[in-house]
Amino acid sequence: xxxxxxxxxxxxxxxxxxxxxxxxxxxxxxxxxxxxxxxxxxxxxxxxxxxxxxxxxxxxxxxxxxxxxxxxxxxxxxxxxxxxxx
Amino acid sequence: xxxxxxxxxxxxxxxxxxxxxxxxxxxxxxxxxxxxxxxxxxxxxxxxxxxxxxxxxxxxxxxxxxxxxxxxxxxxxxxxxxxxxxxxxxxxxxxxxxxxxxxxxxxxxxxxxxxxxxxxxxxxxxxxxxxxxxxxxxxxxxxxxxxxxxxxxxxxxxxxxxxxxxxxxxxxxxxxxxxxxxxxxxxxxxxxxxxxxxxxxxxxxxxxxxxxxxxxxxxxxxxxxxxxxxxxxxxxxxxxxxxxxxxxxxxxxxxxxxxxxxxxxxxxxxxxxxxxxxxxxxxxxxxxxxxxxxxxxxxxxxxxxxxxxxxxxxxxxxxxxxxxxxxxxxxxxxxxxxxxxxxxxxxxxxxxxxxxxxxxxxxxxxxxxxxxxxxxxxxxxxxxxxxxxxxxxxxxxxxxxxxxxxxxxxxxxxxxxxxxxxxxxxxxxxxxxxxxxxxxxxxxxxxxxxxxxxxxxxxxxxxxxxxxxxxxxxxxxxxxxxxxxxxxxxxxxxxxxxxxxxxxxxxxxxxxxxxxxxxxxxxxxxxxxxxxxxxxxxxxxxxxxxxxxxxxxxxxxxxxxxxxxxxxxxxxxxxxxx
Numbered sequence: 001x002x003x004x005x006x007x008x009x010x011x012x013x014x015x016x017x018x019x020x021x022x023x024x025x026x027x028x029x030x031x032x033x034x035x036x037x038x039x040x041x042x043x044x045x046x047x048x049x050x051x052x053x054x055x056x057x058x059x060x061x062x063x064x065x066x067x068x069x070x071x072x073x074x075x076x077x078x079x080x081x082x083x084x085x086x
Numbered sequence: 087x088x089x090x091x092x093x094x095x096x097x098x099x100x101x102x103x104x105x106x107x108x109x110x111x112x113x114x115x116x117x118x119x120x121x122x123x124x125x126x127x128x129x130x131x132x133x134x135x136x137x138x139x140x141x142x143x144x145x146x147x148x149x150x151x152x153x154x155x156x157x158x159x160x161x162x163x164x165x166x167x168x169x170x171x172x173x174x175x176x177x178x179x180x181x182x183x184x185x186x187x188x189x190x191x192x193x194x195x196x197x198x199x200x201x202x203x204x205x206x207x208x209x210x211x212x213x214x215x216x217x218x219x220x221x222x223x224x225x226x227x228x229x230x231x232x233x234x235x236x237x238x239x240x241x242x243x244x245x246x247x248x249x250x251x252x253x254x255x256x257x258x259x260x261x262x263x264x265x266x267x268x269x270x271x272x273x274x275x276x277x278x279x280x281x282x283x284x285x286x287x288x289x290x291x292x293x294x295x296x297x298x299x300x301x302x303x304x305x306x307x308x309x310x311x312x313x314x315x316x317x318x319x320x321x322x323x324x325x326x327x328x329x330x331x332x333x334x335x336x337x338x339x340x341x342x343x344x345x346x347x348x349x350x351x352x353x354x355x356x357x358x359x360x361x362x363x364x365x366x367x368x369x370x371x372x373x374x375x376x377x378x379x380x381x382x383x384x385x386x387x388x389x390x391x392x393x394x395x396x397x398x399x400x401x402x403x404x405x406x407x408x409x410x411x412x413x414x415x416x417x418x419x420x421x422x423x424x425x426x427x428x429x430x431x432x433x434x435x436x437x438x439x440x441x442x443x444x445x446x447x448x449x450x451x452x453x454x455x456x457x458x459x460x461x462x463x464x465x466x467x468x469x470x471x472x473x474x475x476x477x478x479x480x481x482x483x484x485x486x487x488x489x490x491x492x493x494x495x496x497x498x499x500x501x502x503x504x505x506x507x508x509x510x511x512x513x514x515x516x517x518x519x520x521x522x523x524x525x526x527x528x529x530x531x532x533x534x535x536x537x538x539x540x541x542x543x544x545x546x547x548x549x550x551x552x553x554x555x556x557x558x559x560x561x562x563x564x565x566x567x568x569x570x571x572x573x574x575x576x577x578x579x580x581x582x583x584x585x586x587x588x589x590x591x592x593x594x595x596x597x598x599x600x601x602x603x604x605x606x607x608x609x610x611x612x613x614x615x616x617x618x619x620x621x622x623x624x625x626x627x628x629x630x631x632x633x634x635x636x637x638x639x640x641x642x643x644x645x646x647x648x649x650x651x652x653x654x655x656x657x658x659x660x661x662x663x664x
Contacts, residue, residue: 051211054206
């Protein structure tokens with residue numbers, strides 16, 4: 001299992017659209033993907049659960065990935081947290 | 087019974103028709119039953135989900151045809167909810183492992199998410215609860231084999247009244263029949279409000295729970311400009327609103343003609359009409375209103391309402407967003423203008439007895455290079471994504487301008503040494519809002535690429551009157567001879583050096599001031615987005631040649647009253663501030 005923490009730079013936080021992009025990317029991986037914000041842990045392949053994290057700009061979000069292709073998933077998904085989405 | 091409801095005008099316009107009241111769907115709370123055949127129950131659920139998917143796919147397609155891909159995106163989101171493992175797989179698991187009936191398992195699972203989202207601080211996230219209700223309600227109806235609330239019984243012309251409209255309700259509205267809609271709950275950012283604006287249907291949201299007392303068939307008048315719904319209006323009110331509606335519709339049609347047209351006087355003199363923005367969301371509104379550029383991007387929003395300074399990265403992202411969205415049109419970004427009435431608690435700046443005359447804007451930035459350099463680097467890095475112009479506020483003396491430019495240049499050299507691409511055509515200008523700078527504009531003109539006159543502060547400083555202080559607010563006179571003479575000096579000084587001069591205060595959109603400013607040779611008028619089309623229409627009626635002459639006559643008039651009178655006379659036929 002690997003974990004890494006990212007700071008959200010998107011000025012409007014991590015709303016519906018970025019969440020959708022994230023979940024779609026996460027769902028391509030066979031490994032277990034957990035997202036943690038302010039102590040709350042959810043399934044990174046569920047957009048509903050991701051939204052309940054209420055991720056805002058400047059939040060430090062931790063990704064916990066376990067299983068097949070975890071390194072690759074970390075690289076792709078972590079980038080989505082630090083990128084700017086519209 | 088005659089009644090009045092007040093809500094939020096979410097999409098402007100007026101409508102006069104009979105009410106069609108959409109009864110809220112009865113809240114269906116399924117019983118918690120055990121099922122015998124768990125696998126069959128799970129299958130029944132899967133079938134209901136796939137029927138809901140077919141519905142949504144159909145709605146998505148028709149929305150895309152009617153409103154375009156962007157508006158249809160919401161239904162892609164809904165389809166995604168139907169694939170969400172924490173919702174769908176969770177329900178199937180409850181059925182298979184606990185033997186619960188599908189209705190109850192779905193109700194319970196969806197309700198958990200709805201409640202969680204309704205408790206979020208963020209309004210946009212709270213509104214996602216509506217999406218889950220919409221989608222799970224659809225699956226539930228397929229499970230139960232019941233029809234959805236009936237929009238098909240709608241009469242030919244009606245104002246739709248509902249507790250709230252789900253996105254799928256809104257997308258399926260029959261535009262041939264619905265003249266407008268009014269909802270009990272919701273805000274300007276609700277999906278139904280956004281949809282109403284893009285469908286161009288008048289809408290009032292948040293009109294309160296009293297609405298459900300209105301009966302279908304009752305005559306109503308809605309004024310979504312003011313956010314008012316009149317139930318059973320009197321004959322006088324009906325006549326009054328019929329007149330208002332006709333005037334509104336005609337005005338709207340007239341203004342719409344000006345969206346894609348260039349800004350030019352009747353004799354072909356071109357000017358630029360730009361928008362003032364303070365948030366990223368404002369960019370779209372500027373474009374929708376035919377802005378030819380952003381004349382003032384106030385960057386304070388990046389710094390306010392938070393506990394620490396924005397990072398370079400965060401700022402870069404915001405600037406890049408605006409520049410890209412404006413797609414090569416000019417974007418004037420003003421460096422931080424904090425102090426005065428705008429405070430940042432986390433900077434812990436000393437209290438000043440006289441903040442408007444204190445260390446505000448560039449004065450603060452020059453004293454706090456950490457703040458200033460970070461912003462300049464972010465601007466420089468973003469410059470290659472569009473047509474960036476950097477503007478310094480609150481300059482009074484040349485040394486301030488020189489120092490700001492020196493620091494900007496230093497950061498540019500550093501970035502280039504780091505191998506970062508920076509545009510080499512960034513214009514650098516200053517705001518003219520301190521009278522000292524206005525009077526010496528000829529000296530400044532040699533060292534800038536442009537001026538933008540910030541009239542709100544220029545008037546306040548010139549008249550030595552705080553415009554928030556009601557006892558002296560009579561001194562806030564945009565068309566006072568003193569102000570107009572200063573403005574003329576600035577425009578002439580800029581033009582003599584071949585530099586363009588703009589204006590980004592409220593005065594730029596004022597219909598008494600526009601003819602004078604045009605005649606004085608102002609090049610760029612930057613105003614709130616909603617003022618652009620009326621201004622473009624006005625300028626189109628004015629002769630530049632004539633106003634060049636008339637504006638000189640204006641300069642000889644003794645006071646604001648006679649100037650206003652003069653302008654009204656010479657723009658006859660004229661709506662002065664429509």
